[in-house]
Amino acid sequence: MMKKKTSVLALFLVLLIAVTGCGGGAGNAGTTETASTSEGSGSSGKSGDGKIVIGFSQTVMNHPFRIANVDTAKKAAADLGVEIIVTDGQGDANKEIANIESLIARNVDALIVSSLSGNAIYPAYKEAERAGIPLIIAASGVPDDDSIPYTTFVASDEVTMGQQAAKYIADKMGQKGNLVILNGVVESTNSQLRTQGFMPEIQKYPDIKIVAEQSGEWLRLPAMQVMTNILQANSKIDFVFAQNDEMALGAIEAIKKANRMSEIKVVSMDSQKEALEKIKNTDELMMTVKNEWSFETAVKLAIDAANGKEIQKRVILDSPVIDKSNVDDFYDPNSTF
Helix, strand or coil: CHHHHHHHHHHHHHHHHHHHHHHCCHHHCCCCEEEECCCCCCCCCCCCCCCCEEEEEECCCCCHHHHHHHHHHHHHHHHHCCEEEEEECCCCHHHHHHHHHHHHHCCCCEEEEECCCHHHHHHHHHHHHHCCCCEEEECCCCCCCCCCCCCEEEEECHHHHHHHHHHHHHHHCCCCEEEEEEECCCCCHHHHHHHHHHHHHHCCCCCEEEEEEEECCCCHHHHHHHHHHHHHHCCCCCEEEECCHHHHHHHHHHHHHCCCCCCCEEEEEECCHHHHHHHHHCCCCCEEEECCCCCHHHHHHHHHHHCCCCCCCEEEECCCEECCCCHHHCCCCCCCC
C-alpha cells in the first residue's frame, strides 16, 4: 500500500511540474501586447488559418495620436484580412527593443515600428533585417544613417510641417512680435524634425522675438503647467506655437485662466478632431498642420512587403495647413482622432 501511494504522489508531482513549465515563460518576453485581431499560433509568421501576421511596435499608448494609429491599423488589418499584433513600448527604448525582439521571435511576416527613441532603437532595426523581416517605419524618425536598414518609411514630412507653421505664423504676426514655442519631448525624433523645419524659417524674421521655448512633453497637462509659468513671466505674448494639438489645448486652458485669450493667438500641429472643433467653432486655436494619423497606408505597405512586392523607400503623406478657411474640408465628427 505504501508503494502504491508513493507512485501516485510521484505521478502527481510530474504532472504539476509539466503544467507550471508550460505557463511560466510568458511573463518574461518583455512585451506588453495591447491588441491583436486574432490570437494566431504565436510561433510562426502565418496564423493558424494562413493569414499574414503583422507585428506593430507602438512607442506609447497614452496619447490620442498614438491610440488613433493603433485603432486605424487594427481596422485596416481586419478589413484587409490579416492579423496584427500590437505592443506598447511605454515610452522606453529598451522596452521597445524587447517588444520588437519578441515580435521577431514570433516570426511575423512584416514589422511596423513607430518610435520616438531616435538612434536608440536602431539595433532593433538591424535585428529585423537579420531575421529577413520587412520593416515599415511609420510616424517616426527616418534614420539618417545609410547603414540602418528598413524597407520603407511612411509619414507626413515633419520638417515640411515645421516650415509651414513658421511661414503661417510669420505672415499672421506681420513678421514681428513675441512668440512662445512649446516643444515635444526633447529626445523625440518627431520634435527634433519639427524644430529643424520651424527654427530656420522663423529666424528669417529678426523682429519676431522668441520670449520662451520649453517642452510640454507632448501632453495637455504638462503644457498647461508650463504655459502658466510662461504667462506669469511675460506680460507681452502675441503667438504661441505648440508642436502638437494636445499641448496647444493645454496652453489654451492656461491662457483662458489668465484672462489673456483676446491678446494671444495659438497655432499647432496634428489636426486631431478636438483641435479642428476649436478652429471651427471658436477663436481659441487659429491653425493646425495635419499630421497623417491613420495607419491604413502603413498596413497596406506591410502586406505588400510581406508578399514580396517592390515598394517605394519613402512614402510621404500630405500635411495641409488647416484654419477657418478650409476646416470644413477636413473636419469629421466621427473621426477616430
